[in-house]
Amino acid sequence: MTRLSGWGRFPVAACKTRRARSEADVAAALDTPLIARGNGRAYGDAALNPDPTLDMRGTDRMISFEAGTGVLVAEAGVLLADVIAAFLPRGWFPMVTPGTKFVTLGGAIAADVHGKNHHRDGSFRRCLDWIEVMGPEGEVTRTRPGDDLFDWTCGGMGLTGVILRAQLRLAPVATGWIEQEVRAAPTLDAAMDEMEMTLDRPYSVAWLDCLASGRDLGRSLIMLGRHADLSDLPAGKRAAPFATPDKTTRRLPFDLPPALLNSATLGTLNAAYYARGRRKTCKHLVDWDSYFYPLDTILDWNRGYGKRGFVQFQCVLPMETAREGMRALLKRISASGQGSFLSVLKRMGPAEGRFSFPMEGYTLALDFPATDRALDLMKRLDDIMTAFGGRQYLAKDARMEKRVLDASDPRAKAFAEMRAQQGLTGRFTSLQSERLGL
């Protein structure tokens, strides 16, 4: 037994992990109920099961790559970081990437992750040609977009079986650089107006100052971006367009005392960030790593919240209620004085699939330390989110109650019924699926 947790280090559970290195290892593990685990970047308990949690990082072989089309076949444990390392120098980049490159393909599929281009390019499912899934009896099915199994597995949080392999399409890029444009928005309305006006931009996301209140409520920095062309690079960089500075990764060596992250520190941090962004509203080139994965340069940054861990709250609200709903959420947070270190607002494109998180509207993601006070605040946010017709992202969830899921996401019932019908209930099971009655 080891003490295992998600990225938020809350909750922590005693779990027996078992590493799969091959398809046969996965089949051999099926005699007891299990959940597959990728690289543990989901925040909560989605990839936790007491006995066993099946660690898929050992199945991380790339099987083939077509240089002409950018089509990659790989095992589920391959990290996006590996994909980038292998293929960016050859001119290819993931079509969809979350805010960390340390996720596995299996995890990206199971959560059907979204990136800064969701409003234009959709979620991870869009880059998939097929996936292979092992069911409860060890049978392997290759399933494609349009199939039931495919549809339930993308966003199914590991509860439809173990994803073994996938064929995905990478996107051609001319350089390893992003042309970034930062715009400051003084209010929530301004931020949302700005995002509506820039829907044609490939990448867009807003960094939100959660502690701002009153007139300043929702003030944000909007980060727009697109892959730079060769001609965008200064002459000196054109000879080696994929050579970007190697990030020296730092590690937080021990748990920071929580006092360092109190609201006073956050206030100054947010204000400083905002001021910085306002000064350079012009366009500039940023290397892919700094642009997509600013947090990855500090390995183990999740220790920054101290031993008790932290929880993320991410919900999406539909277009019709997004403005009013976001305002209500932000007001509640700002009134509580429990600002979030990271608050991200993003415009999402249309919903796809039967159990994937995204829907057309706005998503807000916030971090909180796992204190009683913050957990209590999140219950209030649950109610607001539900009242405005929103739903929560299971990849971030560590604490939602079943009643909240049922009230906010009617698809959960259909998902649970499908699981029962297909004989998946009790075979693929996580602490999250138990908590939420999936």
Add this chain to the structure above:
Amino acid sequence: MSGAEKGAVLILGAASDIARATARAYAAHGHPIQLAARNVDRLSADKADLETRSAVTVTLHELDALDTASHKGFVDGLPELPHIAVSAIGVLGDQGDNASDPDKATAIFRANFEGPASLFLVLANAMEARGSGTLIGISSVAGDRGRASNYIYGSAKAGFTAYLSGLRNRLAKKGVHVVTVLPGFVATAMTEGMDLNPRLTAQPEEVAQAILNAGEKRRDVVYVRGIWRLIMAVIRSIPEGIFKKTSI
């Protein structure tokens, strides 16, 4: 070596987690890779992986370390005499079983010492004749002092460590370099399920990096996670009279 013509790297015991990470690291640097293992066909996905990630040539070679009579033929059958050979061959077994069953004990002795030593014997002679090459043997800190908890495995590793030291001495002036790699704990199939202190436990990729650095910088003896050098120095320094009463 530089540019396109990097020398081939032979990985002995290629199915091991450490071996897989090592093969990847060498392939990433552009070396052609020779993977040798028992039932080597099961490594076809690993071959594909290396070729896909790094666009290098990878060949598969059947090898049983215990079949010492086959070793000369094995080396002769390689597409080219490798520039670097790494042995990740080893078997830990269960100390309780090993200490009570002579057959089991002998199997451990042979897999950790006799087999790898015999392979290195053949490779060393060929490299000596050529006048260049690097042999990298993965031994273990367990060979630094025999302890009640693992002296069957440990003594075989001690034998391998001494062998590597002798080989290094013999070949030092012949252009052939020998590296002894001494990992402490590594999170691999060998240690799966054991309750290991994470601070003392390296990942296979760390061992791979240490192997690459050691080969490149012509190090003689490297501990993986430097702390182990210290720990073993302390363990070695305890007088036998006291040591025999401890349970470390």
